Amino acid sequence: MERISDILANYSASGENTVDKVLGAAAIVVNKDGILYCGAAGRISLDVESPALTIDSFGWIASMTKLITTTAAMQLVEQGLITLDQDVRSLVPELNTLDIIRGFDADDKPIVEKNTNSVTLRHLLTHTLGMAYEFPGTPDLMRYNAYIGRSDHLGNFTKAGFLPALIAAPGEGWAYGAAIDWAGKVIEHVTGLPLDAYFKQHFFDPLGMSSTAFFPEVPAVAAGHQTDLPTRGSDESLIPCPSLQPLTQDFTSGGAGLASTASDYAKFLIALIGGKLVSEQTLAEMFRPQLNEAQREHLVKQTNLDRSGFVMGFPEGTPMDHGIGGVMNVEDIPGKRKAGSISWSGATNPRWWIDRKSGVACVMFVNQWPWGDHVVADLFNELEKAVYTAL
Secondary structure, eight states, X not given: OTHHHHHHHHHBOOSSOOTTOBSEEEEEEEETTEEEEEEEEEBSXXXXXXXXXXXXXXXXXXXXXXXXXXXXXXXXXXXXXXXXXXXXXXXXXXXXXXXXXXEEOTTSOEEEEEOOSOOBHHHHHHTOSSOOOSOTTOHHHHHHHHHHTOXXXXXXXXXXXXXXXXXXXXXXXXXXXXXXXXXXXXXXXXXXXXXXXXXXXXXXXXXXXXXXXETTOOOXXXXXXXXXXXEEOTTSOEEEOOOOSOSSOSSOOTTTOEXXXXXXXXXXXXXXXXXXXXOHHHHHHHTSOOOOHHHHHHHHHHHGGGHHHHSTTOOTTOOEEEOSSSEEESSXXXXXXXXXXXXXXXXXXXXXXXXXXXXXXXXXXXXXSSTTOHHHHHHHHHHHHHHHHHO
């Protein structure tokens, strides 16, 4: 897999010229027994004299947090402490307060109804709750927020920010949003532990993930290894990007709150696919298509609005579903992952996939804005092809 090293170097900045580059990139390919490939290229800062980016460089992984929270929830299911299909509203009172936006009347007034459907753990883990982030692809939510003067949003990392009105009733469709953040609250209620304490006890300490923590904490071993977050200027060169994170998390986010390294995330992937975190039966459920036809239609509709962000590397028209943990391709992708693989990413473009049929998983670590950056997309495409060429 040494071809991957060339790919990482080709796309990473060296010297002053950063046009159509990322600052740096790391990739680790694993199977259930350990690492098949690891490498990195580039640097951690716009300063050309800054240290090299390595597999231990540290940055916000955003929605790559979701797989870890999902795995924690599935541990509780496996232990019989909760079921996927029980109503969790009694465990998390905030889930009893959900409104559903049903449109707008002739006077532009929102038509809203109280949710009376059950809210299940499965809804939370598969994005079928009806809760969406404030994306351009959710115009009714943005219009409703403007009408009521709602200023809270996901980027605040507050309880109110993670509790928007629903755009569909639970089970009606698929909408990408903060549902897994509320799965984190279910975990806290069931275990009696804060989410960070559960993660530390069950994942970080046993697996040696010493560089992973909820921001703004920077673990001692990660100090000095933090990566800058650049964006692109008009000439496609890299320029500084304002911070996307608040100074604190008032709401510990199981959906987007972690910062980590490629090395630590690879440890998690090895343990997950190796059956060290959940059983084979639980893994099989996580990798089973979870959506009905209506939900799949919503999935395709929303992911088509930003394919490079949601489904980077999927050829247009690839049949999709959603597992418990990530989006799923239900047919082989030629030269790439096999049918039934799942994958996801973070807002700053780190990304992972797990292909159980081929027995491999991969994490790519970059720190680049915006989500779905075209250079990252090209890098990821070449990376994945190189992995499967070498298998």
